[in-house]
Amino acid sequence: MSEFVNTPVLDLRRPAVREQVGAALADLDRRLPIAAPVLIGDEARHGEQLTSVDPGATDRTVAVAAVASTVEVDRAVTLAAGEGGRAWGRRSAPERAAVLERAAGILQERRLELAAMAVRECAKPWREADADVCEAIDFLRYYARQAVELDRGGAVASIPGESNRMDYRPLGVVAVIAPWNFPVAILCGMTSGALAAGNCAVVKPAEQSPGCGALLVAILHEAGVPAAALALVPGAAETGAALVEHPLVDAVAFTGSLAVGAGIVERAARLAPGQDHFKRVLAELGGKNCAYVDGDADLDDAIGALMAGAFAFAGQKCSATARILVDHVRHDELAERMAGAVAALHVGQAERLETDVPPLIDRDAMERLERAGVQAEAEGTVLARAQVPGDANGWFVAPALVGGLPASSSLLSTELFGPLLTVEPVAGADDALARIDALPFGLTGGVFSRDPDTIRRFARESPVGNLYVNRGMTGAMVGRQPFGGNRLSGTGSKAGGPDYLLGFVEPRVVTERTVRHGLIV
Amino acid sequence: MQPAQPQQRTSPTDDLEVAILNRGRELVAAEPRRSAWRTIDDAVTRRVSAEPRLRSAFYRMVDVAPVCRSYRDLGAHFVAYLRRGGAGRRDAAGIAALAALGLALAVANRVAGRRFIVASSPQRALPYIEGLWRHDIGATLDLLGEAVVRAEEADSYAARCLEALEILGRAAVGRSTAADEMPAANLSVKPSALTAEIRPWAPWSATGDAAARLRAILRKAQEVDAHVHVDMESLDSRETTLELLGSVLAEDEFRAGPSIGVVLQAYLRDAADVAEVMLGYAGERDGPVSVRLVKGAYWDHETIEATEHGWESPVFGTRAETDRNFELLTRKLLDARPRIRLAIGSHNVRSIAHALAYADGSGRGRAGLEFQVLRGLGDELAFAIAACGGRARVYTPVGDLIAGMAYLVRRLLENTSNDSFLVARGRSADLESLLAPP
Numbered sequence: 001m002s003e004f005v006n007t008p009v010l011d012l013r014r015p016a017v018r019e020q021v022g023a024a025l026a027d028l029d030r031r032l033p034i035a036a037p038v039l040i041g042d043e044a045r046h047g048e049q050l051t052s053v054d055p056g057a058t059d060r061t062v063a064v065a066a067v068a069s070t071v072e073v074d075r076a077v078t079l080a081a082g083e084g085g086r087a088w089g090r091r092s093a094p095e096r097a098a099v100l101e102r103a104a105g106i107l108q109e110r111r112l113e114l115a116a117m118a119v120r121e122c123a124k125p126w127r128e129a130d131a132d133v134c135e136a137i138d139f140l141r142y143y144a145r146q147a148v149e150l151d152r153g154g155a156v157a158s159i160p161g162e163s164n165r166m167d168y169r170p171l172g173v174v175a176v177i178a179p180w181n182f183p184v185a186i187l188c189g190m191t192s193g194a195l196a197a198g199n200c201a202v203v204k205p206a207e208q209s210p211g212c213g214a215l216l217v218a219i220l221h222e223a224g225v226p227a228a229a230l231a232l233v234p235g236a237a238e239t240g241a242a243l244v245e246h247p248l249v250d251a252v253a254f255t256g257s258l259a260v261g262a263g264i265v266e267r268a269a270r271l272a273p274g275q276d277h278f279k280r281v282l283a284e285l286g287g288k289n290c291a292y293v294d295g296d297a298d299l300d301d302a303i304g305a306l307m308a309g310a311f312a313f314a315g316q317k318c319s320a321t322a323r324i325l326v327d328h329v330r331h332d333e334l335a336e337r338m339a340g341a342v343a344a345l346h347v348g349q350a351e352r353l354e355t356d357v358p359p360l361i362d363r364d365a366m367e368r369l370e371r372a373g374v375q376a377e378a379e380g381t382v383l384a385r386a387q388v389p390g391d392a393n394g395w396f397v398a399p400a401l402v403g404g405l406p407a408s409s410s411l412l413s414t415e416l417f418g419p420l421l422t423v424e425p426v427a428g429a430d431d432a433l434a435r436i437d438a439l440p441f442g443l444t445g446g447v448f449s450r451d452p453d454t455i456r457r458f459a460r461e462s463p464v465g466n467l468y469v470n471r472g473m474t475g476a477m478v479g480r481q482p483f484g485g486n487r488l489s490g491t492g493s494k495a496g497g498p499d500y501l502l503g504f505v506e507p508r509v510v511t512e513r514t515v516r517h518g519l520i521v
Numbered sequence: 522m523q524p525a526q527p528q529q530r531t532s533p534t535d536d537l538e539v540a541i542l543n544r545g546r547e548l549v550a551a552e553p554r555r556s557a558w559r560t561i562d563d564a565v566t567r568r569v570s571a572e573p574r575l576r577s578a579f580y581r582m583v584d585v586a587p588v589c590r591s592y593r594d595l596g597a598h599f600v601a602y603l604r605r606g607g608a609g610r611r612d613a614a615g616i617a618a619l620a621a622l623g624l625a626l627a628v629a630n631r632v633a634g635r636r637f638i639v640a641s642s643p644q645r646a647l648p649y650i651e652g653l654w655r656h657d658i659g660a661t662l663d664l665l666g667e668a669v670v671r672a673e674e675a676d677s678y679a680a681r682c683l684e685a686l687e688i689l690g691r692a693a694v695g696r697s698t699a700a701d702e703m704p705a706a707n708l709s710v711k712p713s714a715l716t717a718e719i720r721p722w723a724p725w726s727a728t729g730d731a732a733a734r735l736r737a738i739l740r741k742a743q744e745v746d747a748h749v750h751v752d753m754e755s756l757d758s759r760e761t762t763l764e765l766l767g768s769v770l771a772e773d774e775f776r777a778g779p780s781i782g783v784v785l786q787a788y789l790r791d792a793a794d795v796a797e798v799m800l801g802y803a804g805e806r807d808g809p810v811s812v813r814l815v816k817g818a819y820w821d822h823e824t825i826e827a828t829e830h831g832w833e834s835p836v837f838g839t840r841a842e843t844d845r846n847f848e849l850l851t852r853k854l855l856d857a858r859p860r861i862r863l864a865i866g867s868h869n870v871r872s873i874a875h876a877l878a879y880a881d882g883s884g885r886g887r888a889g890l891e892f893q894v895l896r897g898l899g900d901e902l903a904f905a906i907a908a909c910g911g912r913a914r915v916y917t918p919v920g921d922l923i924a925g926m927a928y929l930v931r932r933l934l935e936n937t938s939n940d941s942f943l944v945a946r947g948r949s950a951d952l953e954s955l956l957a958p959p
Contacts, residue, residue: 009830011830012723126722127722298584300668301668307670344670344672352723354720451598
């Protein structure tokens with residue numbers, strides 16, 4: 001296979017490209033709503049128990065989905081665990097890789113359609129939606145190559161008369177429980193990781209984005225993933241719980257909130273009667289990501305990076321910048337300039353290219369951020385708020401910059417997953433590191449400094465899984481910035497990295513004595 | 522904008538090549554001797570650049586210097602840069618020596634700062650500009666500033682522009698300029714400083730905001746008879762800049778004035794298409810449009826951005842391609858006179874000689890042609906051009922050091938880049954090869 005290369009994102013500076021995305025959205029709109037059936041084997045059951053709407057125009061229905069019942073979840077898992085599903089794992093690694101590569105090709109051809117779907121279903125602005133699809137393509141291609149690599153086995157020594165081989169076997173059935181904020185990429189990453197390693201996948205897209213999930217699963221089937229090896233079970237919490245608790249599930253790949261993730265870890269640990277294995281959980285959870293701005297930082301650069309990190313996609317990324325810790329000598333200057341920049345943010349519909357901050361995913365999110373705004377006013381100072389479009393029928397919240405919060409404020413320690421950024425002065429790098437260390441999370445971190453010693457200290461002491469130096473804290477690239485958090489931010493797996501597939505396999509070592517009658521034969 | 526077009530190697534006539542050689546020789550012969558300061562400064566910079574570890578440490582130090590709180594702080598940064606560059610603990614003595622050198626360079630940095638950034642304000646830059654005028658050399662003022670991230674900063678930049686126009690206009694009262702020449706009061710304006718809302722993927726979203734400030738600047742220029750030259754920056758703001766100009770220049774109020782200029786970057790593969798857009802402006806105006814033709818100063822930025830995103834690079838990969846395109850565009854724009862006035866913005870003697878020779882051979886002579894150089898890099902060249910009967914203008918940045926750092930680092934890099942014409946000249950490569958067709 002050729003060397004892995006990241007898929008280029010669209011160059012939207014070009015007018016012709018902008019016309020293409022406009023046309024793709026118009027095409028999609030004519031097809032709405034998209035159906036998201038329960039897909040088990042060759043059977044598709046359509047339904048309308050669940051609908052997703054455009055978060056920026058809630059009267060527009062984007063997808064209608066069937067909700068998988070506990071019985072259907074059982075059928076899907078049982079089918080995957082049976083002979084039909086296992087046949088996929090017995091195919092050679094290069095064969096499985098070829099199927100994923102084919103899926104990447106189909107996705108590449110239909111990238112605008114999938115991105116348009118993310119724009120509509122999740123109010124993901126075009127640039128982010130396009131990057132989402134590119135990342136999905138990257139996952140397919142990257143894990144395809146990693147699967148072939150893994151197939152070479154582990155490096156173990158053999159001595160005369162003794163032949164050793166270490167290889168990796170698929171776990172069996174992986175339950176994929178995906179988030180809505182990367183409705184294509186993360187669902188695709190977890191699913192293709194599991195499939196690449198030879199497992200079957202039973203996939204539950206987020207209840208907010210069943211349409212994106214249905215399109216992606218259809219592409220994987222079209223590319224040649226057997227129906228028995230890949231099931232789609234749309235639904236909400238109940239469907240997810242049934243999946244996690246099923247005794248034939250071998251691993252759960254989950255990306256979402258800490259609360260749900262903690263529940264999954266707990267449930268997955270319980271042994272059902274007759275269950276003959278422990279379930280693995282690969283979880284990517286939340287964060288409270290801090291950026292430290294040093295006394296010698298270049299504020300011109302830092303401000304652009306901080307603004308994008310905090311407010312792109314309305315801050316609805318687990319990697320988003322939530323807290324700025326700034327050396328006190330630069331605090332006032334930074335806070336004043338950031339406030340002006342926040343006030344100038346353009347809040348609007350995701351489909352409009354000039355939109356900086358789109359609406360939030362749903363009413364719950366909007367209300368959570370509204371409450372946080374009220375709390376910020378009571379406990380600290382709202383330094384700036386942007387204007388919200390008055391006439392829109394969507395889940396809009398004004399992005400805000402908040403300062404003056406007491407150290408005890410929950411706004412400094414809980415993940416808000418929305419466009420609220422806090423700024424606080426610190427005494428220096430020591431103080432910043434201590435505050436970061438006091439958090440239960442360890443996902444992403446940023447440091448803006450021109451002092452190599454400060455940068456080295458952060459690299460050594462910061463507990464985060466992904467540290468970004470003098471650049472924005474979001475936008476990890478497959479193969480370049482393997483992504484995943486530590487502490488309560490996750491179970492330590494690195495999506496898009498060289499050891500991600502190890503989470504989906506179990507190692508086996510076979511030792512053979514090759515001596516007969518005292519001779520090595 | 523159309524995608525890249527294949528560039529054909531131009532084949533000027535032999536007569537033109539002979540004339541270019543002659544004009545080039547005259548220019549070099551007419552150059553005044555460089556000041557001792559300049560010679561030392563260049564020698565130090567070149568010496569530093571020859572050693573990769575020092576070079577990296579030096580640029581990082583120049584970059585961080587304005588925010589350092591003391592020389593001690595600055596020295597600490599420099600030592601850290603050197604260590605990062607690969608010096609181990611055992612090199613402590615060497616580091617101490619290098620730290621001393623760092624301090625010396627810090628002082629040199631101040632000097633270098635003044636070399637490229639002439640003064641902290643337009644008022645303070647006046648004596649320098651009036652000195653140029655006395656030698657029949659023009660100036661165009663550039664107001665350096667921090668990146669504009671909020672409306673207040675764009676407002677303050679626009680206010681500084683109005684103030685500068687006022688000062689320049691007053692100083693230029695009574696100075697006569699030829700009919701085919703830009704007014705003496707001359708200001709370069711950066712679109713990225715006129716608005717905090719530039720989004721490369723939505724160029725229209727910034728034009729309204731920037732246009733309001735640009736209109737005020739144009740009105741003031743009209744009032745004090747000044748020229749406004751709208752700079753071109755990276756590709757990220759190109760379409761915003763072109764849309765901004767297209768919309769404002771089409772307004773009745775500005776159809777006849779003030780004198781207006783734009784910038785064309787020859788390193789862009791699609792520069793010829795951009796030139797067409799600019800000719801379009803000229804077609805819709807009562808007066809001429811000035812075009813400053815430059816190679817382009819954002820080569821690294823464009824290349825890095827394209828590589829990072831997996832895009833085809835929008836700029837030529839080699840200097841020779843850019844130089845050839847530069848000459849092609851020079852001829853195209855000279856042929857478009859008098860609708861277009863051309864300002865050659867280059868320190869490449871070959872490029873300058875080519876424009877002179879081609880203009881001389883055209884029906885219009887040197888009417889509507891001038892040459893622009895950068896303060897700190899092309900000062901001697903400006904005198905030489907004036908001495909050879911060309912019109913010269915010095916691009917004169919003013920502002921404080923913090924604000925000017927991005928500019929300063931770009932100029933320093935230019936001064937030591939292996940690809941630089943100036944460096945090639947400094948190494949005294951022979952004149953014939955410097956003047957050979959690219």
